[in-house]
Amino acid sequence: MNLIKHWSPVIDKFHAKLSKWKSKTLSFGSRLTLVQSVLGNLPTYFLSLFVAPQGVIGKLESIRRQFLWGNSGDKKKIHWVAWDIVTASKEAGGLGVGMIKSLNISLMVKWWWRLRTGASTIWVAVIKGIHNLNSKPDDYYANNRLPGTWKNIVGVCKELRKKNIASEDILCKRTNSAGESWTCRLTSDGIFAVNALRKIWDRSLPISERKFEWIREITVKVVCFIWRAWLGKIPTKLALVKRGVSVGDIKCSLCDEWEEDSDHVLVGCEYATEVLSWIFKWCGVMMPPIRTVVDLLDFANNWSNNQSKRRLLLGICYGVLGTPPAKCANIIQSTLFLWMKNRKENSNMVWHNWCSNPFSCL
Numbered sequence: 001m002n003l004i005k006h007w008s009p010v011i012d013k014f015h016a017k018l019s020k021w022k023s024k025t026l027s028f029g030s031r032l033t034l035v036q037s038v039l040g041n042l043p044t045y046f047l048s049l050f051v052a053p054q055g056v057i058g059k060l061e062s063i064r065r066q067f068l069w070g071n072s073g074d075k076k077k078i079h080w081v082a083w084d085i086v087t088a089s090k091e092a093g094g095l096g097v098g099m100i101k102s103l104n105i106s107l108m109v110k111w112w113w114r115l116r117t118g119a120s121t122i123w124v125a126v127i128k129g130i131h132n133l134n135s136k137p138d139d140y141y142a143n144n145r146l147p148g149t150w151k152n153i154v155g156v157c158k159e160l161r162k163k164n165i166a167s168e169d170i171l172c173k174r175t176n177s178a179g180e181s182w183t184c185r186l187t188s189d190g191i192f193a194v195n196a197l198r199k200i201w202d203r204s205l206p207i208s209e210r211k212f213e214w215i216r217e218i219t220v221k222v223v224c225f226i227w228r229a230w231l232g233k234i235p236t237k238l239a240l241v242k243r244g245v246s247v248g249d250i251k252c253s254l255c256d257e258w259e260e261d262s263d264h265v266l267v268g269c270e271y272a273t274e275v276l277s278w279i280f281k282w283c284g285v286m287m288p289p290i291r292t293v294v295d296l297l298d299f300a301n302n303w304s305n306n307q308s309k310r311r312l313l314l315g316i317c318y319g320v321l322g323t324p325p326a327k328c329a330n331i332i333q334s335t336l337f338l339w340m341k342n343r344k345e346n347s348n349m350v351w352h353n354w355c356s357n358p359f360s361c362l
């Protein structure tokens with residue numbers, strides 16, 4: 001399985017699932033959902049038994065990357081956000097896509113867990129028998145003269161060491177009067193989870209000191225847009241010029257006065273400010289001085305100690321930022337009502353109350 005040609009069924013599956021015609025017709029949020037769900041049974045089977053060569057990982061990541069950014073044929077689209085940020089966990093500020101490499105390694109490490117916790121199964125007895133595991137002090141041992149799946153699985157130790165992750169950081173052995181037991185150090189319940197190891201393998205450092213919150217009542221498409229605006233990675237005129245795209249005049253399309261960057265067009269422009277002040281008045285919240293998208297999200301994030309109120313104001317801000325600037329505030333108000341009413345659990349919101357004050361619907 002060291003040759004790329006052995007992995008062609010997996011590469012073909014990726015191609016088939018993320019066919020190019022789909023990428024042109026879908027929103028960024030929908031493409032994100034597809035990229036996250038591309039791993040079907042066959043790729044997962046391969047990735048759980050064999051360490052994929054770097055060339056294969058690179059090819060699979062490239063297919064996902066091209067699809068997410070809407071590349072089709074020879075027409076290349078701008079990849080606005082670096083792939084290591086896209087793949088980082090949501091806790092670290094990414095989109096939580098996860099790297100294929102981290103999935104591959106974590107699925108293989110899961111066999112270590114199965115071996116240690118599945119004492120009475122036949123395959124455990126066979127592996128322990130042929131690799132002499134019962135008499136070896138090293139828990140991650142494979143008989144080098146026996147090439148095969150278990151040798152591959154144990155070989156993952158080397159990959160983990162390259163990332164400064166020791167096997168003892170993942171699983172640890174406890175011995176007490178009842179005998180020997182194993183626990184996973186990455187999870188609160190002590191049971192190994194593939195995603196817990198992936199989060200450590202993928203970018204573990206936060207992308208920003210600030211936290212980006214995902215609000216489930218707001219559509220994925222809009223939250224993805226806000227996430228990009230939060231990073232300053234949306235296709236404003238200034239951002240396009242910086243990436244070598246000719247747009248002619250870089251002044252704001254709305255006011256025709258200031259340079260069009262994400263902060264100006266979404267919060268700084270007089271048209272955006274007017275909509276924001278209407279929204280804040282409707283919410284009964286004093287509008288703070290806001291110059292940037294981050295200012296607005298910081299304010300909403302820290303506005304109240306009441307979790308429900310805080311998240312509702314943040315959701316309303318997402319709704320405002322995610323609506324095209326030319327739309328009037330009443331449309332934002334009614335769109336938010338539909339989202340909150342239909343996507344919130346146990347919601348019995350009433351339009352009249354929502355219009356008088358959104359917090360009365362909590």
Ligand SMILES: [Zn+2]
Nearest residue numbers: 252254255269
């Ligand atoms: Zn403007």
